[in-house]
Amino acid sequence: MAARSTRNSHESKSEILKAALEVVRRSGAQSLTMDAVAEESGFSKGGVLYNFPTKDALITGMVEFLAGQFEAEVSAARERNLSSECPTLSAMIEVTEGWLSEQRDLAQAMLATKADRPDLSEPFMGVKSRMKAAIEAELSDRGKAWAIWACLEGLHFSEAHCVTIFTDEERALVFQDLRKRLTQLQD
Template sequence: MTARITRNSQDSKSDILRAALEVVRRSGAQGLTIDAVAEESGFSKGGVLYNFPSKDALIMGMVQFLAGQFEAEVGAARARRLGLECPTLQAMIDVTEGWLHEQRDLAQAILATKATQPDLSEPFVEVKARLKAAIEAETADLGRAWAIWASLEGLHFSGAHCVSVFSEDERAAIFKDLRERLNKNQT
């Protein structure tokens, strides 16, 4: 019986986090309130607060949820790329390209809250440390791998900071080039 309660509690948290992400996607960081999340999720305000006792806890939960989602998507994409050189970096290219389309507004909103919560990026730093270790085990050409990763980070952060100067077509050309660079030495 305990396992069922835990699973249901985890499902409730996930439902609340998905609702919170939708509120942020639709209304930006300024629209994120416990009341808005309660309305979006269908939970009472007390139900939201039971799972996330403060707005800061909710924001941290959102970041942890997104970091886990990113890592899971990279893992799934990696499994499809196992026959290629450096499948983890191959997967990161694929997932980053998708996230620039689907999650850009969330990155912008979460970035806005970073000033008041300096440890907000820790879940992503932990995920990226694991990804870095996987890449180190998969390729001898770390200079090329890090240059490709740095390009991915640059594209992501320029989008999150609303300073990207690349059109959709230009960004697609960049991703194509990164894939070609990564696969350049493969026979």
């Protein structure tokens, strides 16, 4: 349980969302309760409910938080890849590889929640639309770029749906090949 201190509303919400994500990561979506989040975050149940009045509001907040985190990581990786002809796609490869290693169980757990709430795709669709526009501005050969992106999506969704057939080593080879293909795309 986290120690509670004086914090502003944004910090409070962020701490609660991180705690909720940890509950889901550790115990699955079925274990996401306001009581479990309160215990994990160090807030009272009333404090959690003040920030997220319903479980749906909490779940929506979690998805928006994850989408923002993903976009921020892609943005940071893009800055590291500015020498690439397509820094956005380079960043997407880098960040997706990291998320599949570090956030795999979270994606699987959140999938169960999404079944009842198709609107939960909207935050990620906004992020993807912005990435698509950036890639379109960076590359003229979009078909090959979309093929790389589709591969990233396939890897992500097979992990989230628990139907991946690749070992970690095999997945690393796929990422290595995607980087090679991106380099060839730039030549």
